[in-house]
Amino acid sequence: MPGVGLPPLEQNLPPIVLRNYAKWVDHEEVRPGVLKHVAESGEECYTVRAGMPTNARVSTVLARRIADLADDFAGGHLRFTRRHSLELVGVDPARIDELIERLRGLGLPVGGTGRTFRNTVSCTGWIHCQFAATDAPAVAKAISDELYEDFLTERYPAKLKISISGCVNQCGEGSTADIGIVGIHRDLPRVIDEEVARCEIPLIVSVCPTGAIRPKPPKSVQVDPERCIHCVACAAPCQGMQIGDPETDGLAVVVGGKAGNSGNGPAFAKFVIPYLPNTPPRWPEVTRAVRQIVEVWVQGARRDERIGDWIARIGWDKFFQKAGLPMSDKLLDGYVLWPMSARTGVRFHW
Ligand code: SF4
Ligand code: SF4
Known part of the structure; x- marks a missing residue:
């Protein structure tokens, strides 16, 4: 029985994955953007990961070109990751360099694995949400450009995930990212x-x-x-x-979230910058703040320490000092009295 829900998984997997389903014994990062999985049989499966445009928006022209590459290099299969990256699985290792060049030719950089800056996740923001206080996908693009080299090369202590939401509903899930950017309204309805x-x-x-x-x-x-x-x-x-006023809407920055169970376990991010101005098209105040936080983390963290784990070790006071961020009463809910629910934690009393 095929079932009544989504199409059966086995119809959408490359043959090498089907042959070795549940029989994988090892995996490693060959270089940023290239992964190797090894099966019990000894068979090796190479995956190439590339960043997609923010908010995973692609034209049909780009989609067809990606599909052509998947046909040519990955037996007609592809995968989109949770963080809006593209993966071609089952690539011939002798053709990886050629594939990387072809992806670059489409404007899709290969990287975002291991200790790198992962592709951003953002909600739709101004694209079509009436609640948005900012243009979340465009903020994601500005941050991606700022950290572009860190997507391609490994210079971080651990992976870095940055997510952007157009408002405090946090559909972009910044509360569980290393750094979250959150659009905020400050006016009353x-x-x-x-x-x-x-x-x-x-x-x-x-x-x-x-x-x-x-x-x-x-x-x-x-x-x-x-x-x-x-x-x-x-x-x-x-x-x-x-609700919403171009004069008073802005962005807040949250830091130290994590969904996974590594290090100190899952954590909600905490507010560290309560307000930055909404300055399209490049949001220089936001990209500067992100850069500032990333650099102190890179300098201070141990290997494999995500931002939240690093802050847990050194303490929030030290983090604020090192990052040169001022404390504010607007941060108190997130800093000292952080409730267990993000819904009740995003309190702004302007
Ligand atoms: S986070 Fe806010 S702006 Fe973004 S999609 Fe959700 S409700 Fe809309
Ligand atoms: S706190 Fe209440 S009044 Fe204020 S925006 Fe939310 S729902 Fe509306």
Whole structure:
């Protein structure tokens, strides 16, 4: 029975993977962007990884060219990784250099394995999300350009994952990345009474995670500025709740998150920079801050220490000193009193 869900996996795997399914005994990084997996049978499977455009957006023209390469070099199979990279699996080792050149020719750099800067992950941001405070994929592109050489070569103590979200909903999952960039609103929701009158008032009230919304007779709501954390949740059920202001929106930086169980285990990132201005198209303040954090980590961390594990060893006070970052009361929820839930942790009281 093929099942009723997604297409069966075995129809989409290269023959070398099917032959050795669940029989792998070893793997190594041959060089940045090239992996070798060894099976019980002794068979070796080479994989070449390349960075994709941010937010994994590709034109059909590029998709066809990638498919042509997959046909030519990987038996007609390819894989997209969680971090928006492309992998061609089962490549003839004698043709790896040729494939790398062909990928470069498409603008797809080969790297992002081992102790390198991994491809960025970002949410859609301004592409088509009404909640976004920033252009998350474009911020990802600016950061990728800043750290481009570190995608190609291994000079880090450990892997570096950077994720970007357009708002504190964190669909880009910066809370579990080594460095997360988070678009933030700092204004209160503007309540458009006549629009709100057409919405479900109890629903608007109930979605607010901090109880900041109260009914306002005859058929509207009011927002308590002391309680609002600018989370945009109330904008989802009702167009009469509008949040976002180009003058005050910006970006925050969180550091030290990790989803995996290595080192000290999984961790939520903590806020270390509460606000940077929204400065498209290249966000120099953001790229500068990222560079600053990366360099102190590279200088201070031991081999295999991700940023969060390094900070756990030296302490947050030292991290702030070394990174030259000022402390702020806006960081307290993330720094000292970090709750176990990212949802309640992203509190901004501007
Ligand atoms: S993080 Fe915010 S801006 Fe990005 S997709 Fe989610 S809701 Fe939209
Ligand atoms: S933005 Fe968030 S915290 Fe503020 S009123 Fe709306 S739901 Fe509540």
